[in-house]
Amino acid sequence: MVQFGYKLMTEEHGPAALIENAQRAEAAGFDFVSISDHFHPWLEAQGHAPFAWSVLGGIAQATSRIGIATGLICPIIRYHPAIIAQAAATIAVMSKGRFTLAVGAGERLNEHVTGDRWPSTPERHAMLGEAIDIFRTLWSGGVHSWSGEWYVVDHARLYDLPDDPIDVVVGVSGPASVALAIDKADGIMATEPKPGLVDGFRAEKAGPAYAEALLSYAPTRQAGLEQAHRTFRFSALGWAVNSELRDVDGFESASRFVRPEDLESSIAAGPDVDAHLAVIKTYADAGFDRIVLTCPGQEQARFIDFFEKELRPRL
Numbered sequence: 001m002v003q004f005g006y007k008l009m010t011e012e013h014g015p016a017a018l019i020e021n022a023q024r025a026e027a028a029g030f031d032f033v034s035i036s037d038h039f040h041p042w043l044e045a046q047g048h049a050p051f052a053w054s055v056l057g058g059i060a061q062a063t064s065r066i067g068i069a070t071g072l073i074c075p076i077i078r079y080h081p082a083i084i085a086q087a088a089a090t091i092a093v094m095s096k097g098r099f100t101l102a103v104g105a106g107e108r109l110n111e112h113v114t115g116d117r118w119p120s121t122p123e124r125h126a127m128l129g130e131a132i133d134i135f136r137t138l139w140s141g142g143v144h145s146w147s148g149e150w151y152v153v154d155h156a157r158l159y160d161l162p163d164d165p166i167d168v169v170v171g172v173s174g175p176a177s178v179a180l181a182i183d184k185a186d187g188i189m190a191t192e193p194k195p196g197l198v199d200g201f202r203a204e205k206a207g208p209a210y211a212e213a214l215l216s217y218a219p220t221r222q223a224g225l226e227q228a229h230r231t232f233r234f235s236a237l238g239w240a241v242n243s244e245l246r247d248v249d250g251f252e253s254a255s256r257f258v259r260p261e262d263l264e265s266s267i268a269a270g271p272d273v274d275a276h277l278a279v280i281k282t283y284a285d286a287g288f289d290r291i292v293l294t295c296p297g298q299e300q301a302r303f304i305d306f307f308e309k310e311l312r313p314r315l
Contacts, residue, residue: 002284003031004315005069006304007212007294008055011041012231015050019058021300025066028308032067033059034102034210034292039078039110042234042242042251053087060094068099071189071210071292072171074106076124077116081131082153085138092162099162101135102189102210103128104171107243109251121243125180126150132168132184139166169210172197173239181205190288191239198287210290211283214267215276217295217303224269225260232296233258235266273310280315 006025008018022033037052052070059068068091075084084101092099105124112118119127127150134151137144138158146153170181172188178200181188188201189210198209214232218224233255234242245251263269268279283291295303 002289002291002315003067004312005032005034005067005210005290005292006030006307007071007292008033008035008059009046009294009296010036010050010052010055011038011046011048012296012298013300014048015055015058017300018050018055019062021304022059022066022068023062024301024304026063028304029312030066030293030304030307032069032100032290034069034071034212035059036071037073037110039113040248042109042248043231043255044248044252045231053091056087056091056099057094060091060099063095066098068095069169069210070100070102071212072102072104072106074111075103075131075135076106076127076150077111077118078106078114081134081151082138082156084131085135086158088135088166089139089158089161092166093160097162097164100167100169100187102169102171102187103132104189105177105243108246109242109248112246122176125176128170129180129184132170135166135168167208169208172201175200187290191235193282193286193288195286202287208290209288210292211286211288212292212294213280213283214294214296215279215303216267216269216297217276217306218270218297218299221270221272221275222260224267224271225263227297228263228267228269229258229260230296232267233263236262271306273314276311277314 038049088101108118130148143157167186169187170185172178182204187208191212216224216228234251236258268276
């Protein structure tokens with residue numbers, strides 16, 4: 001069965017608004033929420049970047065049923081894996097087992113801030129694999145030390161652990177990251193409806209396949225395109241660009257020639273339920289069974305109401 005999630009974009013909303021939106025999503029019948037973790041927004045028009053883990057604690061206490069996932073956390077440079085292992089265990093306890101840790105190899109936009117070198121993609125994948133090993137080691141209980149290729153853990157023990165194991169999901173975009181997910185993860189997360197990502201993972205392993213679908217709900221189709229262009233035009237650049245640019249100015253410059261109409265083929269814009277269903281169907285047809293509905297802009301209450309009253313019955 002396909003489950004539907006609501007995207008909590010930390011780049012577009014402050015911490016209190018994110019918690020309120022999670023509560024609205026639960027009341028509207030979403031199956032889970034997925035929250036981004038950024039040090040910077042992508043574009044100045046987005047205007048926010050609160051600390052996701054503080055918001056997660058608030059959501060865990062402010063909700064009771066809805067699943068909670070990250071989407072995505074990079075646990076390899078800005079954070080040490082032991083810290084993410086502790087943070088994830090805490091949220092899993094607070095949420096009574098509703099938490100899924102989705103991790104990825106990150107973007108330079110967020111990870112360069114501590115002054116560490118920005119590694120190549122193969123290095124980041126290797127670091128991510130070792131980070132997941134550290135999570136699972138610390139989640140097993142007891143005192144552990146670790147001396148690996150990338151990280152050291154010195155006599156560390158997590159005292160607050162959930163009753164059930166925490167699922168780890170890895171962000172994927174191509175064969176290398178799919179191979180990493182097969183080796184280390186319980187599931188995958190993507191941003192494009194590529195059947196090969198799901199097929200490659202499922203050929204070797206069973207597990208959930210998450211993906212983000214961009215639905216720019218608005219009173220008119222043109223308003224929806226303009227809304228997506230204002231705060232989400234960076235999505236047209238592709239992952240090869242988005243993972244490498246250093247700062248907000250870089251994204252402003254790189255996306256300055258993207259037009260609203262350039263987003264038409266990859267998003268649903270406006271109030272037409274059938275248009276939104278068509279975009280969602282591309283992800284379901286590609287094999288994704290955890291589809292995160294992502295609506296840019298400030299009118300989140302309006303979008304959640306649209307989901308509850310018009311979109312959800314058709315799904």
